[in-house]
Amino acid sequence: MEEMKATPLRAHHEGLKALMAPFGGWLMPIQYAGIIAEHKWCREQAALFDICHMGEFLFQGDIVADGLEDVFTFSVQGIPVGRSRYGFLLNASGGVIDDLIVFRLAEDRVMIVVNAATIANDFAVIRSRLKEGANLTNVSDGTAKLDLQGPLSREVLVGLFGAEIGTIPFFKFITTKILGVDAIVSRTGYTGELGYEIFLPADKVCELWELLLKDPRVAPAGLGSRDLLRLEVGYSLYGSDLDEATTPLAAGLSSFVNLGKEFVGKEALLKEQQAGPARVKVAFRVNSRRAPRHHYEIFQDGAPVGSVTSGAFSPMLGCGIGLGYLKPEAAALGTKLLIKHERVEMEAEVVELPFYAGGSLRS
Amino acid sequence: MSMYFTKEHEWVKVDGNQATVGISEHAAHELGDITFVELPQMGKVVKQFETLAGIESVKAASDIYSPVSGKVVQVNDKLEDAPELVNESAQDAGWICKLETADLAELGALMDVAAYAEYLKGLE
Numbered sequence: 001m002e003e004m005k006a007t008p009l010r011a012h013h014e015g016l017k018a019l020m021a022p023f024g025g026w027l028m029p030i031q032y033a034g035i036i037a038e039h040k041w042c043r044e045q046a047a048l049f050d051i052c053h054m055g056e057f058l059f060q061g062d063i064v065a066d067g068l069e070d071v072f073t074f075s076v077q078g079i080p081v082g083r084s085r086y087g088f089l090l091n092a093s094g095g096v097i098d099d100l101i102v103f104r105l106a107e108d109r110v111m112i113v114v115n116a117a118t119i120a121n122d123f124a125v126i127r128s129r130l131k132e133g134a135n136l137t138n139v140s141d142g143t144a145k146l147d148l149q150g151p152l153s154r155e156v157l158v159g160l161f162g163a164e165i166g167t168i169p170f171f172k173f174i175t176t177k178i179l180g181v182d183a184i185v186s187r188t189g190y191t192g193e194l195g196y197e198i199f200l201p202a203d204k205v206c207e208l209w210e211l212l213l214k215d216p217r218v219a220p221a222g223l224g225s226r227d228l229l230r231l232e233v234g235y236s237l238y239g240s241d242l243d244e245a246t247t248p249l250a251a252g253l254s255s256f257v258n259l260g261k262e263f264v265g266k267e268a269l270l271k272e273q274q275a276g277p278a279r280v281k282v283a284f285r286v287n288s289r290r291a292p293r294h295h296y297e298i299f300q301d302g303a304p305v306g307s308v309t310s311g312a313f314s315p316m317l318g319c320g321i322g323l324g325y326l327k328p329e330a331a332a333l334g335t336k337l338l339i340k341h342e343r344v345e346m347e348a349e350v351v352e353l354p355f356y357a358g359g360s361l362r363s
Numbered sequence: 364m365s366m367y368f369t370k371e372h373e374w375v376k377v378d379g380n381q382a383t384v385g386i387s388e389h390a391a392h393e394l395g396d397i398t399f400v401e402l403p404q405m406g407k408v409v410k411q412f413e414t415l416a417g418i419e420s421v422k423a424a425s426d427i428y429s430p431v432s433g434k435v436v437q438v439n440d441k442l443e444d445a446p447e448l449v450n451e452s453a454q455d456a457g458w459i460c461k462l463e464t465a466d467l468a469e470l471g472a473l474m475d476v477a478a479y480a481e482y483l484k485g486l487e
Binding site: 031034035036037224228288289290291293312313320341343344 | 399417419424426
């Protein structure tokens with residue numbers, strides 16, 4: 001078995017009696033006080049997540065001449081300095097190798113933030129699409145990432161690190177000094193709340209973690225609550241809702257794909273666009289507190305039409321919610337579905353995303 | 364009144380011919396935040412160790428097996444809106460249902476409090 005990786009904060013999590021479990025090859029905290037309590041804390045206060053497992057690559061050079069412009073489904077050259085953009089790295093069939101965020105650090109400098117389980121493959125694929133000799137480095141091991149998410153996150157960070165952080169708009173970032181070292185503070189996240197992702201050198205992350213937790217408005221939160229939070233706002237989870245056999249069109253994420261530019265997978269997407277996707281992602285709401293779960297089967301009028309890729313009990317809605325892929329004819333809003341697994345059955349209805357729109361994300 | 368436990372972590376307390384059933388504190392803790400309890404139908408007749416009810420937490424969905432044979436005569440309908448009662452008080456206010464039961468000899472196939480404590484140690 002491959003050795004399990006751990007973040008620099010492992011001992012801190014164990015000290016807080018976190019329940020630890022494998023995630024994408026990493027031993028990560030799933031919960032501390034409890035998943036629902038941490039979810040609530042994030043929706044009302046400021047929750048702190050150890051996200052050091054995610055990967056970061058640095059590119060230095062000429063974005064167009066070195067080939068980076070054609071690597072992703074969006075234009076990198078078109079991202080203004082100080083802004084970031086979400087999109088995809090695709091294979092030739094249009095399947096999602098990863099979903100990621102690109103940060104434009106400078107005219108000739110870019111940071112690419114990728115999922116933990118896909119770091120090695122993403123790096124190899126991106127490298128292979130760049131001009132030989134292009135300067136791309138995997139800085140994942142030396143780079144730490146903490147997410148502070150929740151309506152109070154801005155005042156916490158402004159109090160600790162100064163007013164500039166309070167001025168960052170959604171999907172913009174600043175480079176600043178934190179604890180005396182260069183850090184990136186980005187107004188992005190995965191919870192639907194006002195929040196920040198902080199990138200800094202790995203050897204400083206324990207100090208930052210301890211400092212943030214001294215604030216009574218801040219509590220640690222694990223990947224369990226993070227999954228609930230992201231599902232309530234309809235964000236996809238790579239490996240569950242997105243994978244190499246799924247295109248951004250099927251996933252309803254074509255707004256992150258610019259078909260007016262070149263990228264690997266474009267031909268396949270154009271074909272799929274013409275023919276219409278064979279299955280499409282839908283969101284559904286269950287009529288009870290039962291939770292749909294990954295791989296549960298979905299039926300319409302007695303016929304199988306797809307399966308669940310993500311599901312949970314939503315504390316904000318008080319019922320089960322989920323995402324899944326269905327035949328397009330079963331995907332219309334209001335379609336009644338039956339979700340089944342062994343002796344468990346639940347009725348559900350196709351609804352619009354997000355499930356929960358009351359977050360502080362853009363406040 | 365003594366409490367008896369199954370290997371699947373249900374408990375039962377018998378008073379005359381009435382058996383109150385729930386899941387153990389250990390099980391509630393392992394499941395994490397409980398979000399849904401599927402209460403049995405009133406009048407449902409079950410045999411010992413058959414599926415009686417269901418329970419879901421943020422982490423998993425599980426079946427609840429009946430510690431004794433009997434007929435469901437009461438369900439804890441507070442759990443419909445407040446399944447977290449099972450986390451707060453698994454072995455008391457978080458009871459699941461009551462069965463009318465006849466065969467007290469079935470308790471011999473269960474563990475008493477001390478034996479269950481031993482059993483949990485073995486699972487660590």
